[in-house]
Amino acid sequence: MGAQARHDRLARLLEPVVSDAGMDLESVEVTPAGKRRLLRVVVDSDAGVDLDAVGELSQTISTALDASDVMGDAPYVLEVTSPGVDRPLRQPRHWRRARGRLVHATLAEGGEVRGRVTHADDSGVTFDVDGQSRVYGYSDLGRAKVQVEFRRDTDIDTGVDAAD
Numbered sequence: 001m002g003a004q005a006r007h008d009r010l011a012r013l014l015e016p017v018v019s020d021a022g023m024d025l026e027s028v029e030v031t032p033a034g035k036r037r038l039l040r041v042v043v044d045s046d047a048g049v050d051l052d053a054v055g056e057l058s059q060t061i062s063t064a065l066d067a068s069d070v071m072g073d074a075p076y077v078l079e080v081t082s083p084g085v086d087r088p089l090r091q092p093r094h095w096r097r098a099r100g101r102l103v104h105a106t107l108a109e110g111g112e113v114r115g116r117v118t119h120a121d122d123s124g125v126t127f128d129v130d131g132q133s134r135v136y137g138y139s140d141l142g143r144a145k146v147q148v149e150f151r152r153d154t155d156i157d158t159g160v161d162a163a164d
Contacts, residue, residue: 006030009070017064018043021057024093026083030076037076042083046097049082089144095120098146103127105144114147
């Protein structure tokens with residue numbers, strides 16, 4: 001079985017398992033690791049992913065994998081994790097999860113924008129850039145990443161309601 005076929009089979013097997021746990025399957029990756037393979041399953045949710053949820057999901061995924069032949073006979077190590085802060089923002093759900101965060105994005109027509117995400121929906125995202133609201137459709141945005149803030153002023157008004 002080729003790598004792409006294995007990836008597709010893994011995604012079809014794992015998508016409903018992850019969805020039933022109330023999470024989104026962000027990626028599946030199989031890489032060689034000595035005599036074994038590393039199967040990395042990246043999951044996320046609007047509520048975030050805590051260690052207990054990852055532990056439970058790991059067991060459920062392991063059971064689903066054991067019941068299928070998708071990984072073949074060769075040994076592998078299963079790693080279930082959440083995406084890191086440096087993951088690119090590609091889909092509307094990624095942008096929703098970045099509300100209140102400082103983001104740097106390139107613009108499709110050239111240039112860039114750096115601001116705090118105040119709103120995101122299926123059509124686009126709103127940034128607060130130096131106190132000014134700027135709205136962009138997803139087609140207007142290129143590569144975007146959340147910026148790590150080691151020190152954030154507590155008096156910044158993010159425009160994000162804690163109930164959102």
